[in-house]
Amino acid sequence: MVRRSVxxxxxxxxxxxxxxxxxxxxxxxxxxxxxxxxxAVNHCAPDAQRSELLDGSSTTQEPLSRYAHIHCWHxxxxxxxxxxxxxx
Numbered sequence: 001m002v003r004r005s006v007x008x009x010x011x012x013x014x015x016x017x018x019x020x021x022x023x024x025x026x027x028x029x030x031x032x033x034x035x036x037x038x039x040a041v042n043h044c045a046p047d048a049q050r051s052e053l054l055d056g057s058s059t060t061q062e063p064l065s066r067y068a069h070i071h072c073w074h075x076x077x078x079x080x081x082x083x084x085x086x087x088x
Contacts, residue, residue, distance in 0.1 A: 001044045008036035 012032050016022075021029035041048060056067030058079040064070055072081045078088070 001040045004043060005033070005036045005040035008039050009033055012036060 009032050012035060013029070016027070017029040017032065024030065053067055054069045055071045056062070056064060056069065058064070058070050058072040059075070059077040072079060072084065074081050076082050
């Protein structure tokens, strides 16, 4: 899956973002690895089912141990990306 993701990432960067980086929160060069990874997973595991356990929020009040993957948001809450970058 990773090999396919890298090939897709190179394709997306070459064919869609060679002259324009796009604009967040729309089609944006800065999250190309997310696009390519999702496309690769959809291709390699077409029967995969979405699970809320794979993208738990770092700012949730629920125990983080219930999640396989934690997503840190760009906000000012505890355990966010901004709080981390501010040394909190």
